[in-house]
Amino acid sequence: MQNPKVKTLENFVNEIDTNRNKAWGISVSHIPKKNGYSAAASCAELNRNLGLKIASSKSNAYSPYLEKLNNILKEEGVILKEQIASALEVRRTTKYWWDNLTTEEKLSVKTFGNSIRFKTYIKNWRGGKGYQIVTDLGNELNAELIELGGLDCNYRAVKDRDVLYDQEYRNKQQEAVQRWDELATKSLNSYKEFVGVESSDEPFVQLKQLAALVRNGAASASSKKKPQEAYSHLCRFLEQNDIDPKSSLQDILSEFLLVRFKQDYVIPKMHGGSIAPSNAPTIVSSVRQLLKRATKLKDINFHSFYDVEMKTRGRVTDTYKPYLKSERQAITEAIQASIDDIIVLFEPYQKSGEGEYPLDENGFIKPSFSKIENARYLFENNLNCTPTSFNDAQTPEEKGFLKIIGKLDIGLHNVYRSWGVPSIIDADVIAPFVFRLAQITGMNADPLFDLYVDDFVIAHETTQKPCLRYWKERSSGGMQLHLDLFESKLQWLSKKQSEEVKDVFENVIRVTESIRKDAPEHIKDKLFIYKSTGQTTHGEIRSFSDLKRQTTSIYSNFVVKHDLKSESGEPLVFTISRFRPTFVSELVEAGVSIREIQLMLGHSNIETTMNYLDKLDFNRIAREKLTEAISKIHNRIFVKADDEVSNKFLDNPDKVIFTTPLGGCSNIFSPPDFVKKMSGFKKGSPCSQYNKCLSCENVMITVDKLPMLFAMKRDYMLLMQRNRIMDTPHGYVIEENLCLLDEILNPKKSDFDAEVLFKAEKLAQFEETAVIDGVTA
Incomplete structure (x- = not known):
């Protein structure tokens, strides 16, 4: 009697033989090459689908039916000579998928580049990558889809289009280049x-x-x-x-x-x-x-x-953004709290009188004497109230003191702080003073770190204004000497600023007094010095200018200690570089003029200041302030004329001097004849040429007015460069005034001494005129 499983295979093969299209639904797998064929029906798939137990490597009752099945596959082209099984299987899977689609489904398949997107539907699709028979089938199916109207019969491949496009593009490019060259001839x-x-x-x-x-x-x-x-x-x-x-x-x-x-x-x-x-x-x-x-x-x-x-x-990155108002307040409070804590530590130490001598005759700690009071006794009576550390203890008392502290597990620096004693003047102690000076002056880190103890001048010998004078290193590394007023970099200070800067200088000098005497000669007079706590540099006295960019830990320590947060609740991005734009932001918001901001920032050219404001996106605020200022100027211009002044003022019996930015007028109610003859002049009214009286015979120009005249000349020149005012009727006035100024300020023509004029011209950089503020700022 025939085995039921063999009968199942026989019936299956007969069904395939009757309906040959089903042959494309039979998977193929690799076999040892025989008669040019390397593929056959997959026994594993037949076993799985029919529930058989075919052993492909052995001859058995299944063999005749397997041979018949493989012959059918060869006749139908499922298996081909000299083709590997993997290529045949991808080809078979693709054809079987396509043949089972309706026309509507074929028209809706996904395409790309006027080709069926086979990868979307066929696993392990290898068309165009070594499986030529797969590629050929793909071309056949694409051709069929073109006939169905699913693809464009006039489509041109990208590589073919590129050839045409490249030629057209090159021609156009060549024409464009020729045109550019032609325009530049x-x-x-x-x-x-x-x-x-x-x-x-x-x-x-x-x-x-x-x-x-x-x-x-x-x-x-x-x-x-x-x-x-x-x-x-x-x-x-x-x-x-x-x-x-x-x-x-x-x-x-x-x-x-x-x-x-x-x-x-x-x-x-x-x-x-x-x-x-x-x-x-x-x-x-x-x-x-x-x-x-x-x-x-x-x-x-x-x-x-x-x-x-x-x-x-x-x-503007966070590193250079101005601090927001809420952040400023938190920073100010943190800096002030730190400074207050530090200042308290430097008050004269008050002895407590606690404890007793804890060491025996051999220098060992007596039993039950390891108490904080006894450590304090040693500090006050044997250590001369001077902090010591584990790195520099030498005497039995210093070592005994440290042993007691070590056993108490309190922490040496915490003990000193609880007694109101500064333990070590490290960078974190000095940092709040650096931050405060940056906050109130807007100075950058490098010039701050390079300050010397005598760089704060309460009253400069020439201007009598307070200032900070900071040094710059030459490219060779040598230090410049202090230069005179006109060639040194100056940070001008307001009265309020000068008081706070004075406090910072005095406090830092006081705090660093104990380590300054032992500092290396080249940094002994630097303002910001500290004692290093680094492993390789412990105990060395160093300058903040040695830190340069290695200040990240100082910033992060300060943020963590005071829990400083940004408005979003994240840890604050805290650096000295943010104090400068913050400082400028406060000046702009307060309505300080551009010229004053220029002086405060130490810019020699006002355009540098304008570019700085633009870079920090302050132009919006600046424009608002400018609009407001121009409106005020216009309002002042269009005012109702005063009633006629009494004749008693015409002779100016009281000899009142009316000061202008240019000089002093000895009689503003009695101008020269050329003014009186003007159609707009009204007898008894002030001179209609007020502020334009360089040519007036009443003008009295003194030495103290010369810087303003030089500033006026400078700003007229800037005005001429920046806009087209010389093409307007105002141009004549400017030319006339420049000629008059030349008569006064040119050493070859002036009645003033050349040295006086030289100093006045240097001082002019700190003068502000209405020419800039009213017209060009």
């Missing part, structure tokens, strides 16, 4: 040499010509791209602001162009993601180069522009 020293805007269809053609000129001077290929990109971005910016593409270069350029380009174009694009933060500085820099080149053109009246910087990340 002229030297363009004068605006008159530029292409006429009406004769060209290119948008902003004169701007492009300017960019071509800058591009022509670039050395590398990458450098040549930057002016082109700058032109492209500027065009988008101008179009965004509805500027006519036919506009001339003269109409486009203005002193605020770079400012507006950054604020209204770069930053919004960066926030929107269309400009990468890493590319923003390069874009701004490239536009800056175009504007710099434009300032050299003749006949265009574009001599300067307001410069701005662009941070790499497009924003």
Whole structure:
């Protein structure tokens, strides 16, 4: 009788033979190569699907039916000669999947690049990667889908398109390069040499010509791209602001162009993601180069522009952000608490009179004498109330003292602090004083660390103003000597500041007195010194300037000790570098003028201050203050004229001197005849040329007025450089005043001594005039 399992296989093979399409549903697997075939029906799959126990390696009752099945697979093309089983199995699986799809399902399969996305449906798909028969089948199925309308019959492969595109692109690129080179053929020293805007269809053609000129001077290929990109971005910016593409270069350029380009174009694009933060500085820099080149053109009246910087990340990092108001308050309280605690420790030590001598004749601690009171007895009577540490104890009393403290498990520094004794003057003790000085002066870390004990001057010999004078290292490492007032770096201080700075100096000198005498000669007079607690430098007296950037632990210790948090509740990002922008922020918010901020920061040029404010995003506040100030100026201008002044003032019997920024007028009610003849002059009213009286015969110019005159001259010159005021009626007035100032301030023409004029010109950098505050600030 036939085995039932063999009968099952026989019936299965007969069914396949009757319906040959089912042959593609039979899995194949690898066998030893025989007659060119390396694949056969998978016995493992047959066993699993039919519940058989076929052993493919042995000849048995299943063998005739297996041989018949494999012949069917060969005849139907499921198994092919010289093809490995893995390729045949992927091909079989793909065809079986496709043949069992309806037309609607075939039209809805996923595609990519005008091809069926086989990987989505077929496990281990290897089309195009070594299995040529799989690739061929894929092409057949794609061709079928094209006929069904599921794929584009006119589709061109990317590689084929690239060939055409590359050729077209190269042609266009070549034309573009030729155009850029053509625009740069002229030297363009004068605006008159530029292409006429009406004769060209290119948008902003004169701007492009300017960019071509800058591009022509670039050395590398990458450098040549930057002016082109700058032109492209500027065009988008101008179009965004509805500027006519036919506009001339003269109409486009203005002193605020770079400012507006950054604020209204770069930053919004960066926030929107269309400009990468890493590319923003390069874009701004490239536009800056175009504007710099434009300032050299003749006949265009574009001599300067307001410069701005662009941070790499497009924003101010936490390390340089001003502290917020709540953070400032917490920091101030923490610094003050630390300073108060330290100052208490340096009050004269008051002996307690506690305890008794705890050591025996051999220097050992007597039984039951290891008590805190007895340690204090040794400190007061044998250690001369001077702290000692485990690294430098020598005498039996010092060693005994430390042994008692060690047994009590209290901590040596905690014991000293509880007694009101400063144990070691380390960096953490001095740090709060450094922080306080940074907080009230806005000085950076390096100049702070380099301060000397005599760098605070209560009243400078020339100006009688308090100041901090700090030193800078030369590149060779040597130290500069103090320079005179006009060449040294000065940090000018208000009265309130000077009082607090004086306290810091006096307290630090007092706190460091005990270690200063043992300090190395080169740092003995440094203000901020400390005793190191490092393993390799323990006990060394060092300067804060030696720390330089190794201050992270000092900052973190301070934050942890006082539990300082940001507004978001995270540990505060605390550094000295944040005090400077915080200091400036408070000045701006308080309405302090830009000139005063310039002096407080020690900037020699007001444009440096403006750029600093812009970099820290203070321009918004500054603009609000400026608007408010201009409004006040306008309100003061349009006032009702006073009633006619009594004739008794015309002769100025009391000899009243009316002071102006330029000099002193001896009779403001009796101006010269040329003023009286003016149509706007009213008899008995003050001089209509008040504040413009350099040429007046009544003016009295004294030495103390000379710095202001030099400042006036400086600001007139700045005004001429920064805008087009010389093209207005005001230009005549400025030219006239500069001529008059030259008569007074030029050593060859002046009645004043050359040395007096030299000193006055140096002092002028600390003077503020209405020319800057009222017009250009």
